[in-house]
Amino acid sequence: MDRVPDGSVAAWMTQIADDARRRGLPELVPLIESLGRAVASLREADWNDNARGDTRPDLGDKERPR
Amino acid sequence: MTAPCLLPIADLARRMAAREISSVEATRTCLDVIAERDSDLHAFITVLADDALAEASRADADLAAGRCRGPLHGVPISLKDLIDVAGVPTTAASRVRAGFTASRDAVIVTRLRRAGAVIIGKCNLHEFAFGTTGEESAFGRTRHPADPSRSPGGSSGGSAVSVATGMAFASIGTDTGGSVRIPAAACGCVGLKPTFGEIPMGGIVPLSRSLDHVGPLARTVGDTRLIFDALRGSRPAARETDRLEPAALRLGLPGDELMDVLDDGVRAEFKRALAALRGAGASIDAVRLPHASAAAAMYLAIQLPEASASHAATLERQPHDYQPGVRQRLELGRYVLAEDYVRAQRGREVLRCEVDRALGGRDALVLPTLPIPAPRFGDQVVHIGAGAEPVRALMLRLTQPFNLTGHPAISLPCGATAGGLPCGLQLVGRINRTDGLLAAAEACEEALRSA
Numbered sequence: 001m002d003r004v005p006d007g008s009v010a011a012w013m014t015q016i017a018d019d020a021r022r023r024g025l026p027e028l029v030p031l032i033e034s035l036g037r038a039v040a041s042l043r044e045a046d047w048n049d050n051a052r053g054d055t056r057p058d059l060g061d062k063e064r065p066r
Numbered sequence: 067m068t069a070p071c072l073l074p075i076a077d078l079a080r081r082m083a084a085r086e087i088s089s090v091e092a093t094r095t096c097l098d099v100i101a102e103r104d105s106d107l108h109a110f111i112t113v114l115a116d117d118a119l120a121e122a123s124r125a126d127a128d129l130a131a132g133r134c135r136g137p138l139h140g141v142p143i144s145l146k147d148l149i150d151v152a153g154v155p156t157t158a159a160s161r162v163r164a165g166f167t168a169s170r171d172a173v174i175v176t177r178l179r180r181a182g183a184v185i186i187g188k189c190n191l192h193e194f195a196f197g198t199t200g201e202e203s204a205f206g207r208t209r210h211p212a213d214p215s216r217s218p219g220g221s222s223g224g225s226a227v228s229v230a231t232g233m234a235f236a237s238i239g240t241d242t243g244g245s246v247r248i249p250a251a252a253c254g255c256v257g258l259k260p261t262f263g264e265i266p267m268g269g270i271v272p273l274s275r276s277l278d279h280v281g282p283l284a285r286t287v288g289d290t291r292l293i294f295d296a297l298r299g300s301r302p303a304a305r306e307t308d309r310l311e312p313a314a315l316r317l318g319l320p321g322d323e324l325m326d327v328l329d330d331g332v333r334a335e336f337k338r339a340l341a342a343l344r345g346a347g348a349s350i351d352a353v354r355l356p357h358a359s360a361a362a363a364m365y366l367a368i369q370l371p372e373a374s375a376s377h378a379a380t381l382e383r384q385p386h387d388y389q390p391g392v393r394q395r396l397e398l399g400r401y402v403l404a405e406d407y408v409r410a411q412r413g414r415e416v417l418r419c420e421v422d423r424a425l426g427g428r429d430a431l432v433l434p435t436l437p438i439p440a441p442r443f444g445d446q447v448v449h450i451g452a453g454a455e456p457v458r459a460l461m462l463r464l465t466q467p468f469n470l471t472g473h474p475a476i477s478l479p480c481g482a483t484a485g486g487l488p489c490g491l492q493l494v495g496r497i498n499r500t501d502g503l504l505a506a507a508e509a510c511e512e513a514l515r516s517a
Contacts, residue, residue, distance in 0.1 A: 016401040027390075031398050034456075035370070038363035039402075042409045045360060047416045 009040045071095040071232030075141055075289040078235060082129060082140055089122035089129075089140025089184060092235075096142045096186055099232045106214060108206045109227040111147045111157055112188040118142060121184040137292050139182030144234035146222050147188035148195055149280075150269040151175055158271045159193045159203035161387040162380050172269025174238060174280060174297050181296035186234050189224030193389045195240055195273045196373060196396070197221055198248055198461040201443055202389035211253065212486060216440040219252030219461070221245040222283065226253040229283050236284040236293050242273045243365060244435075244465025246281045247477035251435035251490020254479045256290045256507075257283045259465075260500045262472030265297045274372035277365075277469045287478060287507045294500065310429065310505040312513035313347030317432040317493075317506075318424050321352060323359045324464060327450055329438045331483030336434045339480045339491050342517030343432075343510060353424035353431065357417045361467040362459060364417070367402055367410035368470070374399030418471040425473075425496050429506040433464055435477035435490030464492060474500040476507045480514060 013036040020028040042048075070078075070087060081087045097115050104110055125140035150156050150168035157163050175185065190208045192200050200208045200223035208223040210216040211231050218227050222239025226249035229237050239246040241259040250257025258281040265280045272278055282293035319340070328336070344350060374381070377396050385393055424431060437460050438448055447454040468475040473494050480491035493510065495503025 012403065019401075020397070025394070025397055028394055028398055031394060032401070035366060035398060035402070038366045039406050041360060041363045042367055042406055042413065045357075045409065045413055047357070047412050048409060049412075 009036055009043065012036075012039070069095070069232060071099055071235075072285070073235070074286050075138070075235050075284070075292055078141060079137065079139065083134075089125040090119060092140065093118050093122040093142045093184055093186065096233050096235070100187070103211075103231060104233065106209065107211060107227050107231070108190055108208045109224040109231070109233055110144070110187045111159065111190050111205045111224070112154060114151075114154065114185060114187050118184050118186045125182060125184060135180070135182035136296065137181055138178065138296055141183055141235050142186040143178060143183045143293070144187050144189050144225060144228040144237040145175065145185060146191050146225050146237070146239045148191065148240055148271040149175060149188075149238060151185060151188065154188065156271060157188070157205070158195070159191045159205055160389075161204045162384055164387075168269070170269065173266040175269065177299050178238070178296055183296065189222070189228055189237060191224055192221035193392045194271065194377070195221040195242060195245055196392045198244070198458050199441065199443070200224070202391050204389070207443065210440050213440070216442050216487070217252070219249035219436070219440060223249045225283050226250055226255050226257070229253070229255045229285060236282055236289055238280060238293070238297070239283055240270060240273070241279045241281055241469065242277045243369065243462045243469050246279070246283060247435050247465050247475060247490065247492060248461055250283050250477045251492075252440040252488060254482070254488030255283050255285060256287055256476065256478050257281065258290050258294060258476045258500075258504070259468070259474060260294065260298075261474045261498050264474075264498070264500060272376050274369045275376070276372060277369055279469065287476070287504060287511045290476070291504045294504065308505065310509040312343065312509045315343065315348035315506060315509050316428045317343065317348055317350045317430055318353035318428045319350050320355050320358065320424070320431060320433050323355055324433060324467070327437055327453070327455060327460065327463070328434060329448070329450055329483075331439060331485070332434055332437060332489050335481035335483065335489040336491065339514055340432070343513050345517060346513035348513065350432065353428075355417070355420045355424055355467070357413060357420055358467050360413055361417060361470055362463065364410040364413045364470055365462070365466045367406045368414070370395065370399030371402040371407055372399075414470045417467060421468070421471045421473055421494065422497070425494075430493040430495050430503060433492050433494075435464060435492040436461060437463055439483045439485065439487035439489065468494050473497055474503045476503055478507055478511055478514075
């Protein structure tokens with residue numbers, strides 16, 4: 001797959017929907033919309049690191065690596 | 067009088083020890099139910115009648131000679147057809163695996179045999195365990211025993227039907243987003259997902275390796291405990307909690323972050339169950355899991371690409387051998403970016419901490435297992451209140467959070483809707499304290515039975 005031209009969810013969705021059609025899988029397009037909503041919510045989540053801003057909120061608990 | 071094929075395992079074992087029933091007779095009663103009902107229900111892909119009768123005969127001979135192999139001696143058990151049995155095809159309900167025969171038993175099959183179990187057959191499932199309804203199977207859909215127009219839930223639907231109807235005394239399923247607990251709830255059985263990693267997955271076809279669990283379906287919590295002990299290979303010398311009185315139960319009740327979308331009938335049965343538990347003296351108070359509402363997004367971003375990675379080679383070589391919906395979801399997973407997978411993993415840690423915190427000072431969290439009763443085949447959405455909700459997302463909604471966090475969780479029967487469809491009560495316990503969860507579940511079972 002080509003490099004995503006910008007980092008937005010919308011650009012990523014457009015690119016993968018085009019790719020799915022090109023591969024003869026247009027039935028993926030509605031699923032891509034659902035996945036896009038999920039990905040957008042992950043990117044907006046309050047647990048994400050922000051290299052420029054505050055460190056993430058204290059979770060008040062020890063984290064246990066798997 | 068209870069039909070022999072519907073006896074609790076402990077009762078069956080007692081009757082076998084007293085020579086009131088033999089393992090061969092018990093196995094035949096299950097085979098009779100299979101012969102009578104399975105052409106309609108499609109719970110089994112492979113019935114191992116001859117092998118099972120031969121094993122049962124050996125079990126009877128052993129018992130006659132004073133040798134009891136273990137708590138499952140001579141007990142017919144079914145397996146989801148993702149689990150290897152030496153010399154038998156493991157189909158995963160897929161044409162993709164046509165011609166494959168397992169060369170050895172899965173680790174858990176070895177353990178079940180060591181505990182004395184008789185393997186009666188391999189059960190139908192949603193192809194590769196990648197679905198919640200069982201509609202997509204190369205061997206035909208498994209139907210709900212109470213209403214053939216409905217799904218028994220999935221993906222371990224054949225296992226649940228085999229247990230609910232007496233085709234087996236218990237079954238082993240797998241649970242990546244709820245696939246043991248969902249069909250257990252839909253069919254009125256008990257289904258346990260142990261702590262992540264507690265039971266070895268060797269010899270079981272994976273779906274999503276960081277979410278996959280294996281666990282038992284049975285008709286009582288006591289039976290579930292017997293199977294769980296066999297699956298983990300040993301009974302601990304001293305249990306953390308062998309018995310808990312209903313009045314001693316301390317349960318946490320999640321809020322709208324999980325409970326906002328429930329079918330009216332399911333909500334009514336759940337409230338009735340809470341009232342019964344409170345009536346038995348249990349303490350139930352509110353807990354918050356603020357990030358549980360993000361669990362579905364985390365699950366998609368983890369489960370889809372992990373499944374796609376497992377299937378990448380066959381998806382290239384034989385894409386048309388997959389059921390269409392399963393193929394679509396596998397193809398979709400190939401598009402998830404690594405950075406979103408990492409975000410989801412980070413969210414998963416946050417959710418795990420929240421569940422740990424909510425369990426502080428409590429025996430378990432309590433919530434419904436399935437927000438809806440068994441859905442009709444073909445329904446893509448269900449209407450709850452003013453909204454239309456996608457069936458697949460809704461069926462996973464209350465179970466997938468605990469696949470993400472790895473906490474043990476169990477579903478037990480909790481009444482039925484006005485239409486006679488079973489509902490499930492889910493309890494979630496502490497990591498690596500599955501024994502404690504089973505003790506809490508037994509106390510709940512007792513309180514609900516007495517109500």
